[in-house]
Amino acid sequence: MQQLINMRAAALAATMLMTVLAGCSSPDKQGADNPEHKDPVSGSHVNKEGFPIVNEPLSLTMMGPDVGIQNWQDMVVFQEMEKLTGIKLQFRNAPLDSFDTKKNLVFASGDLPDIFYAAQITSAEEVNYGGQGLLVPLEELIDQYAPNIKKVLDKHPDIRKSITTPDGHIYSLPRIDLSAVWYRGPMWYNGKFLKALNMDKLPETTEELYTYLKRVKEEDPNGNGKQDEIPLVSVKLDDIRMFMLGFWGIYGEVIYADKDGKVHYTPMEEGYKGYLTFLNRLWNEGLLDKETFSQTDDQKKAKGKNNQVALFSDYHPYFTLGGEPGTDDPMMLPVKSDMVDAPVYGKHPGLSTGAFAITSSNPSPEATMxxxxxxxxxxxATLFGQGPEGILWKYKDKEKQIKEWLPVPGGGDREDYRATLTPDYGIVTPGVADAKVSQGLRGEFDDWLDKETLEKLVPYAKVPYPKVYQTQEEQQETSRLRSDLDTYVKQMEAKFVTGQEPLSNWDKYSDQLKKMGADRVVEIYQAAYDRWDSK
Structure with a gap:
């Protein structure tokens, strides 16, 4: 959990603001000379239905993370929205890798944009800055000016619960995808290795997995006469941890709640010890990449493209192995250890909070809503997901909402071009994922991914922990405790796996976690869960 800015940091940030905010724009300095706001537009001057939203021009400032492909002021989706709504946006963007720092400085200074878009507003920021009045409560605006959002919240009360802070207000809107399953990229097998080793059935237990990885090391499945195969590759375990913990019945990296609503702290669980023990075994026998704790993702991918890797994690298999999208590299079936009757898989909760917020500087929250x-x-969803009709797609049957692709203007990669049209690329944007948006645009690979997910992950999928809010006092305490705990756990994970720390010292490690406040962290998360569950 992100630590709140303390008063000293806030004061320092304010003094730095004039210097730092100069870097808050994209390279063309978009938004650096934003015009003054027009007079506030009251709700009586906002059209509650139809378009335009306002009859008189309205200018608003928006801040969001820039992935460095196209300036937002030049994106066609925002130009289309201005034509449709009558609302002109001025952008105060910051590069994605430094966005959180710039966002914190903006909050500290009080020089707020009117809108935060895809700004990853954290639960702590909602509680803190909402309580200070810097973020506008949205629930009444939703009831009066957002029939589509209201319909979703009324139909799915758990979503409303998960975006309502302890003071009873909604300060941000989420990205909603009720069909989401992946929490992050799954694990994949190199299909060429499976074929070379005549594997007509995927491993179903940790022992069968171990046997397969050992065969990879010893039987030269890439056929080059060298023992250069890497059975399991990872980057600091961050890419495989969540998936592999499920083999021991754990479906949250730090915190998860079981079917009875009891909260667990993963690094103290026996299943976590089982996970460490298995990885230590792989490490000792050369089955886990010896560069796991030092390599970058690009270095991992280079090994994949060199046909050295047997098992890995990525969003799609060809991202690591290279080549075109295909169906030859199967998704890993979660395997079970001897500690559980069946594995589990940490499922995405279906919403990503903090994607959109309105600030106290906004002259017309009604129009913005x-x-x-x-x-x-x-x-x-179609406009922001795929751009306007006639550029990358057109309707094949508009009545049935079936589309077809058009050639990419000028050739090149479709996704790269799409990223010049819309901000919905590489960041979590507000809105709702609608499967109908992709009707007619899905290919064989997309259908195969859905089939693999449905067969291999959905039967084992469980949401680790709902989106809940802690009070400001709870947030401050958990931030302080977890700052040290998370660092210690990560260090000890590497030591246990590599054998620098023997697993015979597990009790000593567990006692240290308790001394550092792990039990208190569980108490706080349990209290927050119980409040959420009782709403």
Whole structure:
């Protein structure tokens, strides 16, 4: 959990603001000379239905993370939205890798944009800055000006619970994808290795997995006459931890709640010890990449493209192995250890919070709410997901909402071009994922991914922990405790796996976690869960 800015840091940030904010724009300094706001536009001057939203021009400032491909002011989706709504946006963007720092400085200074878009507003920021009045409560605006958002929240009360802070207010809107299953990229097998070793059935237990990885090391499945195969590759275990913990019945990296609502702290669980023991075994026998704790993701991918890797994690298998999207490299079936009757898989909760917020500087929260409500419609999801009709796609049957692809203008990669049209690329944007948006645009690879997910992950999928809020006092305490705990756990994970720390010292490690406040962390998360569950 992100630590709150203390008063000293806030004061320092304010003094630095004039210097730092100069770097908050994209390279063309978009938004550096934003015009002054027009007079506030009251709700009586906002059209509650239809378009435009306002009859008189309205200018608003928006801040969001820039992935460095296209300036937002030049993106066609925002130009289309201005034509549709009558609302002109001025952008105060910051590069993605430094966005959180710039966001914190903006909050500290009080020089707020009117809108935060895809800004990863944390639960702590909602509670803190909402309580200070810097973020506008949205629930009444939703009731009056956002029928599409209201419809989703009324239909799914758990979503409303998960975006309502302890003071009873909603300060941000989420990205909603009720069909989501992946929490992060799954694990994949190199299909060429499976074929070379005549593996007609995937491993179903940790012992069968171990046997397969050992064969990879010893039987030269890439056929080059060298023992250069890497059975299991990872980057600091961050890419495989979540998936592999499920083999021991754990479905949250730090915190998870079981079927009875009891909260568990993963690094103290016996299943976590089982996970460490297995990885230590792989490490000792040369089955886990010896560069796991030192290599970058690019270095991992280079090994994959060199046909050295048997088992790995990535969003899609060809991202690591190279080549074109295909169906030859199967998704890993979660395997079970001798500690459980069946494995589990940590499922995505279906929403990503903090994707959109309105600040106290906004001259017309009513018009802004109507603007964002459009993104929770089929039309809005289509516009921001794929750009306007006629550029990358067109309707094949508009009545049935079936589309077809058009050639990429000028050739090149479709995703790269799409990223010049919309901010919905590489960041979590507000809105709702609608399966109908992709009708007619899905290929064989997309259908195969869905089939693999349905067969291999869905039967074992469980949401680790709902999106809940802690009070400001709880957040401060857990941030302080977890700052040290998370660092210690990560260090000890590497030591246990590599054998620098023998697993015979598990009790000593567990006692140290308790001394550092692990039990208190569980108490706080349990209290927050119980409040959420009782709403």
């Amino acid at each position: 109507r603007w964002i409500d459009y993104l929770y419609t089929y039309e809005g």
